[in-house]
Amino acid sequence: MLQCGIDGLTGGMLYAIIALGYTMVYGIVELINFAHGDLFMLGCFFGLTLLSVLGLNTPDPSTAMVFVGIALMFLLTPIFCAAVNLGVDRLIYKPLRNAPKLTSLVSAIGVSFVFMNLGQFWSGMLPEADGRSVQAASDRSFPGLIPADNLLDGPIRFTSRDLLVVAITIPIMVALTAFVRFTSMGKAMRATAQNPTAARLMGIDVDRVISMTFLIGGALAGVASIIYCLTITRIGYTVGFQNGLYAFTAAVLGGIGNIPGAVLGGLLIGVIRAIGDAYVGSAWSSALVFLILILILVFRPTGLLGTNAREKV
Amino acid sequence: MRRFPWMLLGFVLLAAYPAIPGLNEGIRGTIDTSLGARLTTLFVYGMLALGLHLIVGLTGMFHLGIGAFFGIGAFVTGIVMVKDPSYPFSWPFWVAIPLSGGIAAVVGVMLSGPTLRLRGDYLALVTLGFGEVIRYTLRNLSEITGGTRTLSPAAPDFPGFKPDQWNSGFEMQYVFCLLALFITWVLVGNLERSRLGRAWVAMREDELAASCMGLNIARLKLAAFALGCFIAGMAGSILAFQQGNTADPDFYGFNTSINTLSCLILGGLGSRNGVLLGVFLLFGFDRLFADLLDNIIRSSFRIESWYLKFAFWKMGVFGLALILFMRFRPSGLLSSSREVHSPAAPAVPEAAK
Numbered sequence: 144m145l146q147c148g149i150d151g152l153t154g155g156m157l158y159a160i161i162a163l164g165y166t167m168v169y170g171i172v173e174l175i176n177f178a179h180g181d182l183f184m185l186g187c188f189f190g191l192t193l194l195s196v197l198g199l200n201t202p203d204p205s206t207a208m209v210f211v212g213i214a215l216m217f218l219l220t221p222i223f224c225a226a227v228n229l230g231v232d233r234l235i236y237k238p239l240r241n242a243p244k245l246t247s248l249v250s251a252i253g254v255s256f257v258f259m260n261l262g263q264f265w266s267g268m269l270p271e272a273d274g275r276s277v278q279a280a281s282d283r284s285f286p287g288l289i290p291a292d293n294l295l296d297g298p299i300r301f302t303s304r305d306l307l308v309v310a311i312t313i314p315i316m317v318a319l320t321a322f323v324r325f326t327s328m329g330k331a332m333r334a335t336a337q338n339p340t341a342a343r344l345m346g347i348d349v350d351r352v353i354s355m356t357f358l359i360g361g362a363l364a365g366v367a368s369i370i371y372c373l374t375i376t377r378i379g380y381t382v383g384f385q386n387g388l389y390a391f392t393a394a395v396l397g398g399i400g401n402i403p404g405a406v407l408g409g410l411l412i413g414v415i416r417a418i419g420d421a422y423v424g425s426a427w428s429s430a431l432v433f434l435i436l437i438l439i440l441v442f443r444p445t446g447l448l449g450t451n452a453r454e455k456v
Numbered sequence: 457m458r459r460f461p462w463m464l465l466g467f468v469l470l471a472a473y474p475a476i477p478g479l480n481e482g483i484r485g486t487i488d489t490s491l492g493a494r495l496t497t498l499f500v501y502g503m504l505a506l507g508l509h510l511i512v513g514l515t516g517m518f519h520l521g522i523g524a525f526f527g528i529g530a531f532v533t534g535i536v537m538v539k540d541p542s543y544p545f546s547w548p549f550w551v552a553i554p555l556s557g558g559i560a561a562v563v564g565v566m567l568s569g570p571t572l573r574l575r576g577d578y579l580a581l582v583t584l585g586f587g588e589v590i591r592y593t594l595r596n597l598s599e600i601t602g603g604t605r606t607l608s609p610a611a612p613d614f615p616g617f618k619p620d621q622w623n624s625g626f627e628m629q630y631v632f633c634l635l636a637l638f639i640t641w642v643l644v645g646n647l648e649r650s651r652l653g654r655a656w657v658a659m660r661e662d663e664l665a666a667s668c669m670g671l672n673i674a675r676l677k678l679a680a681f682a683l684g685c686f687i688a689g690m691a692g693s694i695l696a697f698q699q700g701n702t703a704d705p706d707f708y709g710f711n712t713s714i715n716t717l718s719c720l721i722l723g724g725l726g727s728r729n730g731v732l733l734g735v736f737l738l739f740g741f742d743r744l745f746a747d748l749l750d751n752i753i754r755s756s757f758r759i760e761s762w763y764l765k766f767a768f769w770k771m772g773v774f775g776l777a778l779i780l781f782m783r784f785r786p787s788g789l790l791s792s793s794r795e796v797h798s799p800a801a802p803a804v805p806e807a808a809k
Contacts, residue, residue: 175577235779242786244576245518249721250782252714256775263771264763384710388588395581430592433585440582441570 146299147417153305155413156312157374160367161390162397162405163319164360170336170400171356173244174236177251179228179364180387181258186224186368187378188265190216191285195269200286209288213373217311221365228361229354237353255384262380282379285372304374311370315363316406323402328355336400389416392436398449407447463729467638470495474627487748492626494744499633500695502735505719506637506644506728507687512717513726514653515680516660518580520713521587525685527708528563529556529692531594534607534702549612553693560689561682563590568681572674587713594705606701622697629698636694640687644728647683656680660726715739718774722781724788733789738774746770 161183168176194200199212231254239247266283291302323329334342335352343349371386372378393412397404412432419428439447473479473492480492508522533552536545547555571582594601601607611622612632622628647653659666659676667673696702715738723734749766762768781788 169577175580235783238783242782245721245725246782246786249718250779252718253775253778253782256778257772258775260769260772260775263768267763388584388710392581392585395578399577426596427592430589430596433589436585437571437582437589440574440578444574444578 147421148414149299149301149305150420151414151417152410153308153374153413154416155393155410156308157367157370157409158386158390158393158412159406159409160312160315160363160370161386162393162409163316163402164363164367165391165394166397166399166402166405167332167356167360169394170402171332171339171353172236172240172247174247174251175391175399176360177248177387178231178254178258179360180385180390181255181262181383182224182228182361183364183368183371183387184262184378184380184383185227185258185265186220186365187285187372187382188262188269189223189365190220190369190372191269191283191378192265193219194286199288204286204288213288213369216369216372217366220369221362224365224368225358225361228357228364232354232357259380259383262383266380282377285376285378287373287376289373308370308374311366315366319359319363320402328352332356389432392432395446396436396439398446401446401448404446404448411447463641463732467634467641470634471631474630480626488751489744489747490626491744492630496626496630496633496698497695497743498736498739499630499637500691500698501716501719501739502637502732503640503691503694504688505716505731505735506640507684507691508716509644509684509720509726509728509731510647510656510687511680511684513720513728513731514648514656514660515677517677517680518576519583519684520580520710520717521583521585521590522684522688522716523708523710523712524587524590525560525564525688526692526695526712527590527594527705528560529689530696530702530708531601531607531692531705532556532559532689533609533693533696534602535600537609538602538607539610540607546610549609549697552609553690556693557686557688557690560692561686564681564685565678568678572677584710584713587708587710591705591709594708601705602702604704604706606703607696608701609696611700612697623700633694633698636690640690641728641732644687648728652676652679657726715742718778720788722777722788724790727788727790730788730790737789741774742770 161180164179164182165176168174168179191200193216194212197208197212197215198204199208204212235250235254236247239250266281269283289304289307291304293300293302294306295301323332331342331347331352332355334345334347335349339349342352371382389412390409393408394405395408396411397406397408415432415435416428419425419431423431443449473495480490483491504522504526507525508519511517511519511522533549533556535543536547536555537549537552539546567583567586571579574582595603597603598605611619613619613622614628617628648657655666655671655676658669659671659673663673692708719734719738720731721734722738723732724730746767753764753766
């Protein structure tokens with residue numbers, strides 16, 4: 144049971160980080176950014192490309208190079224994802240800002256398809272370590288730069304990969320909370336989320352706030368993709384869809400638009416999955432996640448931490 | 457002046473297609489695919505999209521899991537009609553088709569009952585999650601559903617026809633599926649003009665105003681779910697006959713749901729004819745034209761690289777089409793005669809920018 148808790152919480156942190164990207168964008172522009180999961184997937188391939196460029200795709204790289212490589216990945220991938228996310232917003236979502244909600248949602252689905260196709264292409268263009276070319280649709284292995292050895296003695300497993308997840312995600316979540324709570328940009332974000340028109344009238348540059356949100360959300364997806372690559376070590380063009388769906392579920396579970404809610408939802412989904420894997424069978428654990436989501440929404444239609452906003456007439 | 461009945465003309469032309477001797481064979485000779493068989497699949501998707509049209513187009517509920525009900529229909533038919541001694545049913549097809557629709561409708565009502573008070577994004581997510589639950593269930597209960605091994609229902613035996621005639625050529629399937637689509641199209645049209653259909657549209661436009669006018673919102677939503685899922689289930693049943701098996705449960709996942717929804721949006725949300733136009737454009741592109749273009753490219757340029765195939769970029773082209781449509785023609789090709797969206801009131805007045 145304790146093992147389930149550890150596995151679930153570390154897995155859930157990954158969902159939480161992706162979910163933050165969903166929830167922040169939703170909070171500001173009320174758009175379910177369907178392409179967010181696929182942005183995460185593109186981040187994975189960017190990371191893999193970076194490794195090939197650095198020559199770390201070989202069986203036995205030196206320890207120093209591994210450190211440099213991991214540091215570079217954590218630096219460059221978020222920049223890449225943030226830039227892509229911002230570009231997509233400027234190019235595609237921004238002209239639709241005042242259109243009905245469905246319109247931007249459908250274009251987000253379109254962006255997701257385009258990303259998936261690009262990911263498939265990217266996957267096919269990257270040769271394997273030994274120079275073989277690969278099938279574009281098949282999964283790629285990502286070099287296991289971080290060993291999966293147990294750090295604890297005894298039956299409970301807590302690997303160095305788990306440590307990496309915790310060591311990266313917790314500071315990020317703390318920093319994000321502090322950013323939203325204490326900086327003037329964070330304050331502007333909260334104001335815009337509450338009421339964009341009023342925020343604009345108060346002199347807040349709403350467009351800048353929106354750009355900032357897409358930047359942060361994209362960077363979080365980039366961080367999540369590197370964590371995913373280093374811990375799961377298998378990527379494919381569909382990882383964005385699968386993990387995006389869980390992360391999205393996490394965001395809604397916690398109350399979409401709510402930052403602590405996304406973290407809570409992510410952790411909850413991680414734990415549910417781990418318990419499902421251990422006690423019900425891994426084939427059923429995904430079904431279990433969605434079943435619990437439906438139940439929670441039936442009894443708390445705005446999610447666990449969501450506030451019950453009255454419908455405006 | 458009455459408008460020219462373009463849709464009827466289309467149905468008549470489609471009905472005439474298999475009657476012209478040698479036409480299908482001739483086309484097969486030039487493009488290397490049986491156009492008749494491909495069209496038959498499109499008819500089934502057309503039915504599915506008309507089912508979704510009742511829920512999304514007329515009623516305005518954002519449903520992202522219609523594929524699951526398609527799958528329920530297919531697998532119910534597979535279970536009650538498979539030729540396997542361990543399955544005790546072996547029922548005739550005219551029981552299986554309405555039964556598949558009925559079970560899909562019951563499941564749809566069971567889902568929608570508790571979710572009636574959810575709206576918009578939350579409803580979308582619950583239907584999406586429910587679709588995934590169904591997909592996993594179909595896959596994991598493989599003792600009953602056959603899972604990824606799939607079940608093969610017996611070919612329907614129409615009185616007066618030999619039982620092997622269903623599979624011997626495309627004609628019989630073609631006529632049957634076209635007829636099913638036509639009947640659904642007519643019924644959906646009547647439904648739209650009925651008291652129920654007008655109530656749905658009223659609710660779509662303004663739920664609060666509709667309920668103030670004395671419409672029972674909960675009952676209307678349940679009716680839309682039940683009827684839409686019924687049609688989707690029957691379409692699934694017919695798909696199982698047409699394909700000869702129930703197909704991999706993964707087929708009934710999010711992709712099929714979202715593609716069907718895209719047909720509606722492309723054709724024009726709320727327009728019954730637009731739905732069919734969307735199906736023919738989108739699934740036609742997916743199942744027919746992409747391959748066709750590839751054949752042409754391959755034969756004229758002799759290119760073999762995997763990424764220079766048109767079929768490889770299908771998903772991206774499709775996504776791009778969605779983006780461009782939303783940007784430049786968000787109401788679809790044929791927007792419904794009644795306004796779907798109230799003209800978008802800008803959230804921020806122009807002067808404030």
